[in-house]
Amino acid sequence: MAITIAIDCMGGDHGPRVTVPAALAAIERHPELSVVLVGREDELRPLLKGDAGGRVAVRHASEVVAMDESPALALRGKKDSSMRVAVNLVKSGEAQGCISAGNTGALMAISRFVLKTLPGIDRPAICTTLPTVKGHVHVLDLGANVDSGPEHLLQFAVMGTTLVAAVEHKERPTVGLLNIGEEEIKGNEVVKQAADLLRASGLNFVGNVEGDGVYMGDADVVVCDGFVGNVALKISEGLAQMLATFLRQEFKKNLFTKLAALTALPVLNAFKRRADHRRYNGACLLGLKGVVVKSHGSADVFAFGNAIGVALETAANGVIERISERMAAMAAPQENA
Amino acid sequence: MAITIAIDCMGGDHGPRVTVPAALAAIERHPELSVVLVGREDELRPLLKGDAGGRVAVRHASEVVAMDESPALALRGKKDSSMRVAVNLVKSGEAQGCISAGNTGALMAISRFVLKTLPGIDRPAICTTLPTVKGHVHVLDLGANVDSGPEHLLQFAVMGTTLVAAVEHKERPTVGLLNIGEEEIKGNEVVKQAADLLRASGLNFVGNVEGDGVYMGDADVVVCDGFVGNVALKISEGLAQMLATFLRQEFKKNLFTKLAALTALPVLNAFKRRADHRRYNGACLLGLKGVVVKSHGSADVFAFGNAIGVALETAANGVIERISERMAAMAAPQENA
Numbered sequence: 006m007a008i009t010i011a012i013d014c015m016g017g018d019h020g021p022r023v024t025v026p027a028a029l030a031a032i033e034r035h036p037e038l039s040v041v042l043v044g045r046e047d048e049l050r051p052l053l054k055g056d057a058g059g060r061v062a063v064r065h066a067s068e069v070v071a072m073d074e075s076p077a078l079a080l081r082g083k084k085d086s087s088m089r090v091a092v093n094l095v096k097s098g099e100a101q102g103c104i105s106a107g108n109t110g111a112l113m114a115i116s117r118f119v120l121k122t123l124p125g126i127d128r129p130a131i132c133t134t135l136p137t138v139k140g141h142v143h144v145l146d147l148g149a150n151v152d153s154g155p156e157h158l159l160q161f162a163v164m165g166t167t168l169v170a171a172v173e174h175k176e177r178p179t180v181g182l183l184n185i186g187e188e189e190i191k192g193n194e195v196v197k198q199a200a201d202l203l204r205a206s207g208l209n210f211v212g213n214v215e216g217d218g219v220y221m222g223d224a225d226v227v228v229c230d231g232f233v234g235n236v237a238l239k240i241s242e243g244l245a246q247m248l249a250t251f252l253r254q255e256f257k258k259n260l261f262t263k264l265a266a267l268t269a270l271p272v273l274n275a276f277k278r279r280a281d282h283r284r285y286n287g288a289c290l291l292g293l294k295g296v297v298v299k300s301h302g303s304a305d306v307f308a309f310g311n312a313i314g315v316a317l318e319t320a321a322n323g324v325i326e327r328i329s330e331r332m333a334a335m336a337a338p339q340e341n342a
Numbered sequence: 343m344a345i346t347i348a349i350d351c352m353g354g355d356h357g358p359r360v361t362v363p364a365a366l367a368a369i370e371r372h373p374e375l376s377v378v379l380v381g382r383e384d385e386l387r388p389l390l391k392g393d394a395g396g397r398v399a400v401r402h403a404s405e406v407v408a409m410d411e412s413p414a415l416a417l418r419g420k421k422d423s424s425m426r427v428a429v430n431l432v433k434s435g436e437a438q439g440c441i442s443a444g445n446t447g448a449l450m451a452i453s454r455f456v457l458k459t460l461p462g463i464d465r466p467a468i469c470t471t472l473p474t475v476k477g478h479v480h481v482l483d484l485g486a487n488v489d490s491g492p493e494h495l496l497q498f499a500v501m502g503t504t505l506v507a508a509v510e511h512k513e514r515p516t517v518g519l520l521n522i523g524e525e526e527i528k529g530n531e532v533v534k535q536a537a538d539l540l541r542a543s544g545l546n547f548v549g550n551v552e553g554d555g556v557y558m559g560d561a562d563v564v565v566c567d568g569f570v571g572n573v574a575l576k577i578s579e580g581l582a583q584m585l586a587t588f589l590r591q592e593f594k595k596n597l598f599t600k601l602a603a604l605t606a607l608p609v610l611n612a613f614k615r616r617a618d619h620r621r622y623n624g625a626c627l628l629g630l631k632g633v634v635v636k637s638h639g640s641a642d643v644f645a646f647g648n649a650i651g652v653a654l655e656t657a658a659n660g661v662i663e664r665i666s667e668r669m670a671a672m673a674a675p676q677e678n679a
Binding site: 256 | 577
């Protein structure tokens with residue numbers, strides 16, 4: 006099945022010099038993929054090579070949403086931004102998904118305005134994949150929603166498990182609720198009520214997952230409020246960066262350690278590849294009437310290419326339709342009973 | 343100045359075979375330290391060697407709080423638990439601080455009941471040290487309080503900065519508010535209001551710190567709700583464990599990688615020492631009328647010894663008195679104005 010992904014080529018810290026090569030590499034890797042490169046035509050055209058079998062189109066957009074721009078201003082003031090035009094292509098059906106490395110808040114605001122949320126979904130959630138000891142885990146929400154209520158956490162669980170079921174062809178993915186365990190009061194009020202909802206939901210709910218359980222692979226999907234999820238994600242980035250710094254410093258200490266580094270280089274590189282966060286780049290904005298993927302702003306060609314892969318997979322496996330069906334089925338339990 | 347620390351020798355996963363050797367090592371390391379070993383005398387006595395210059399006393403306690411026991415039951419039902427007796431020794435003034443590797447919830451409940459909180463402090467907070475690229479950071483709360491209000495976050499900031507000022511002899515430690523940065527709505531309501539309070543507090547408030555900023559050393563003290571802090575701490579433990587597993591697996595892959603490991607061993611060990619979470623063992627329960635330190639339940643002799651060091655430092659530097667003075671000064675700004 007042919008899938009077209011609209012790419013906001015101007016977003017992110019590096020713009021076209023990352024997004025365009027990543028898109029060209031992606032169409033070589035995925036024969037079913039076509040791309041629409043959205044952005045300033047005069048900047049994009051020079052970066053193209055050949056016609057790639059007609060699978061690369063360019064759509065001019067005159068404006069660019071800045072990384073630090075207010076989402077409200079980006080939404081109201083820049084109707085011809087590359088981000089907006091990419092989302093519009095999903096709305097019109099010309100693309101089956103879109104991707105941007107731009108401003109998260111603006112992408113969320115534009116996507117909600119243009120595409121709207123699915124019936125039964127109050128607000129979209131940001132869902133990403135993280136590595137675990139056993140494989141990987143999908144975590145949501147990572148910052149689209151703060152002060153989420155129990156019913157939101159339930160919606161996240163439905164969306165996350167549906168995504169995993171569709172993309173990984175798992176029958177009943179397990180879902181856990183991010184919670185704290187050892188304390189006097191176990192969890193806050195929202196989490197306690199969410200646990201009740203999840204137990205009654207018919208989902209494969211495995212109960213609470215503590216912070217360390219996320220990376221131990223205790224569940225296929227872990228749900229949490231966006232504030233907590235964002236802190237968890239960023240603190241992981243910080244810790245990984247710190248440990249990498251420590252390791253590098255120790256190997257650079259003196260001649261002997263530098264020689265040791267040389268010997269250990271292939272092993273260290275294999276380790277680096279395995280823990281490489283760029284492999285996990287590409288977060289889905291779930292709950293919209295269309296596939297929207299957010300890439301890390303600092304993504305390089307390799308990382309941005311992986312995020313394009315996420316958009317392709319999400320679109321190809323009918324994730325939106327499946328979430329929509331699932332929400333409809335959950336909204337009508339009385340009639341079915 | 344001589345300092346006596348009461349040690350709950352029965353708590354934690356390993357009990358006396360970790361706590362007693364750790365205590366004996368600590369009094370060798372710290373000439374100003376005396377310890378009261380609290381627990382079943384028949385289990386503790388055989389582990390002692392000599393009289394250590396009269397700096398080791400044993401106090402019999404007939405009961406033990408189980409790791410999974412309900413805090414309410416431990417508080418009401420076990421008046422002669424080693425944990426309770428250790429806290430009682432602080433209350434009576436026989437010890438200037440106590441430490442336990444037992445059940446966190448029970449330790450918190452018993453400490454609050456026996457010692458009470460300081461004037462102006464609604465609930466104690468758990469404060470620990472974490473390594474950073476630049477040195478280390480104190481983070482609180484790590485799970486004593488969920489659904490903290492803005493005024494609680496302010497109290498945490500006062501307690502954390504006072505601790506750092508006292509123990510590290512820093513004039514005006516910087517304090518940051520753990521928040522999320524890139525999103526449509528920056529932070530939740532509580533955090534926004536807490537930022538206002540912190541700006542007006544006279545503390546050296548440096549604004550929001552994102553998850554990654556914690557390990558980058560963006561502030562001396564980082565405050566957050568206990569739910570968020572606990573998730574951040576546990577997710578860090580999980581990630582570190584996963585990365586260690588990956589590194590080990592890569593070095594064990596084949597004969598070549600095993601040889602590389604051998605060459606790199608001194609470097610890897612130096613790295614391990616530097617990132618060793620055991621060095622940071624020992625969390626203060628701040629806000630009580632007495633020094634109470636919680637060790638990780640799984641602590642070994644090295645880790646438990648470090649937690650004893652935390653109790654000693656906290657007591658020796660008059661942290662409780664200084665927090666008390668600071669809270670009193672903040673409560674009476676009108677009269678001073």
